[in-house]
Amino acid sequence: MPLTLIYAAASVTAVVMIIYTLINNSPWLINRELKITSINLNSNSILVVSDLHTDANSSDLTVISELTRRSEIDVIVIAGDLFDRRVKVNDNELRVLLHQATLRLGLINTNGSELTLIYVRSESSHDPGIKGGESIKIAKFSNVLVVTVPRIIKVNFPNCSNAVYIAHGDYTVSNGLLAGLINIIPLTLLKLPIVELITRRVLNVNNGDWVIIGHTHLPVISSRFKVANPGSWKGILFVKPYNGYVLIKCINSRLVAKLGRVN
Helix, strand or coil, X not given: CCHHHHHHHHHHHHHHHHHHHHHHCCHHHHCCXXXXXXXXXXXXXXXXXXXXXXXXXXXXXXXXXXXXXXXXXXXXXXXXXXXXXXXXXXXXXXXXXXXXHHHHCCCCCCCCXXXXXXXXXXXXXXXXXXXXXCCCEEEEECCEEEEEEECEEEEECCCCCCEEEEECCCCCCCCHHHHHHHHXXXXXHHCCCHHHHHHHHHHCCCCCCEEECCCCCCCEEECCCCEEECCCCCCECCECCCCEEEEEEEECCEEEEEEEECC
């Protein structure tokens, strides 16, 4: 068999494998049913973090509670991968996990101000699945109200007409490593956050809405495209922990986003 024919066959096989991998890891191509939970806030600001991986992360995560106090925030959103193990749990087991995580973040304070922690669970990444259904779960630990929501939330502010859509990102690309690989070159060379832009397209949001995801472990913010990613609090392979957050405020009826980092 001629060498050129062998190269051609190998190239075609590689392309087919790449296309198959991408399709197989893109749930939105197979399941177009969006699960979006709309949440109306009384507050005009939120703090978004992602990929804390608390049960596999030895770093001091109580800095998040310090950050909320410093920023005068009373609503925190975790955009998936709060935990590191994909296991099935019942409601009681979930409550125990949430209590442990809330303690790790240093949020529980009997004399502290009331906080709302919205936990947007990933559905194919590291977060636990819930036995008996994927419904919204609510738990209260002292001053902290924890609301657990599957897949995607739409956050509405009292003084802004536009909204913020927050998801983990696994509905766009289910495998986190693949999502990071898809993003890293265009993000480095062209400052194009491909996975975030695909997510924005999939959600079909309004022009003034923001979209925030995690999953890739790569921090980014773009006021032009109105997308952001706070990055990860745990390193993976070639990506170091960024310890980032996205602060969203409704100012003069307009959404303003800022990417920050805890050193």
